[in-house]
Amino acid sequence: MENRRSFIRKSGLLLGASLLPFPGCISFGSKNKLGVALVGLGYYSTDLLAPALQQTDHCELRGIVTGSPEKIPVWQKRYGIKDSNVYNYQNMHEIANNEEIDVIYIVLPTGLHSEYAIKAAETGKHVWCEKPMARTAKECQQMIDACNKNRVKLSIGYRMQHETNTQKIMNWAKTKPYGNINNVISEAGYNGGTINPWKLKKEMGGGAIYDMGVYSINAARYSTGMEPLAVTAEQSTRRPEMFTEVDETTSFKMEFPGGILVDGKTSFGQSLNNLEVSAEKGWYYLRPMQSYSGVKGKTSDGLVLPPMGKNQQAVQMDDDALAIINDTEVLVPGTEGMKDIHIVQKINEAAATNRRILI
Incomplete structure (x- = not known):
């Protein structure tokens, strides 16, 4: 089956110039907001990012980049996107000349992140990129270098x-309100529903360790405030006919400074959504720890952590927009994403060799 990369490269339709004005488009909002162009109109853009952009205070949806021409009129009608702000994968470099677009948001399969983030950076627009950042730490560094x-x-x-x-x-x-941390359990995965075909392809950055594993890895790092020293891991599948190239489930143990141990797990075949921290004087958890809404928790002394109550993607994009407007550091820079991908590569190595791998 033709993968997404091949589809993108073969889809040579020159979309933007051929489109007629769409009747009844809504008007653009305040010019004080940053204009965002979404690259890739799959589930995450369609069901989450585009609706969230309607809830932001500092940015708004103004452009799209797609290889699916049938999606264009739907998006134009729903969001009032101008013909001049519609691009395909062959002409997205022309965004460089579009003053209405300030940010290009890469929402493609992981294996395409580096290629298109670099193209986005070369337009002179700011770059937002979905996680996981890329397939390799080398690709992550190339993205960082291009933006710099x-x-x-x-x-x-x-x-x-x-x-x-x-x-x-x-x-x-x-x-450390509960004393020094001793152990952490960090688990993220889902079971059921349809798995996007590209997530089963190694070349595209598929597999549970990339898709959901970065939640577990990142949580292990931010809950300890440290970087791991070594890792052991094992990978398995209950559906070998489906998972021929990538992992369905990965279990791993991470060793941190001070003897802190993290039990991590990620899966496409198990429902996992848990972060537990055990410390000298108590414990606390988030459960669920990575849902799109309803993230909540509790502590050993009875403190309840209620859900945020705001759209996570809207908050994320407003925070990132403010960093651009105020010229301050972004909350999650490329170096943060690269650290997780470096660990993903070490986990895969540990699983393949059945050895303890130093990080």
């Missing part, structure tokens, strides 16, 4: 780091 060269900001879409209860856990790693 073009003097644009790069932010990775780790929505959890913008969520209030997660931020409390991150702060507790520094303040």
Whole structure:
């Protein structure tokens, strides 16, 4: 079956110039907001990012990049996108000349992130990129270098780091209200539903360890406030006929400074959504820890952590927009995404060799 990369490269339709004005389009909002162009109109853009952009205060949806011409009139009618702000994968470099677009958001399969984030950076627009950042740490570094060269900001879409209860856990790693941390359990996975075909392809950055595993890895890092020293891992599948190239389930143990141990797990075949921290003087958890809404938790002394109550993606994009407007550091820079991908590669190596791998 033709993969997404092949489809993108073969889809040579020159879409933008051929479109007629769409009747009844809604007008653009305040010019004080940053204009965002979404690259890739799959589920995450369609069902989550585009609706969330309607709830932001500092940015708005103004452009799209797609290889599916049948989607264009639907998006134009729903969001009032001008013909001049519609692009395909062959002409997206022309966004460089579009003053209405300030940010290009890469929402493609992981295996395409590096290629298109670099193209986005070369337009001189700021770059937001969905997680996982890329397939390899080398690709991540290339993305970082391209954004630095073009003097644009790069932010990775780790929505959890913008969520209030997660931020409390991150702060507790520094303040240690329950004493030094001893152990952490970090698990993220889902069971049921349709798995996007590209997530079963190694070349495209598929597999549970990339898709859901970065939640577990990132949570292990932000809940301890440290970087791991070594890892062991094993990978398995209950559906070998489906998972011929990538992992269905990965279990791993991470060793952190001070003897802290993290039991991590990720899966396409098990429902997992849990972050537990055990410390000298108590414990606390987030359960669920990475859902699109309803992230909540509790502590050993009875403190309840209620859900944030705001759209996570909207908060994420507003935070990133403010970093651009105020020229401050983004909350989740490319270096943060690259650290997780480096660990993903070490976990895969540990699983393939059945050895303890130093990080």
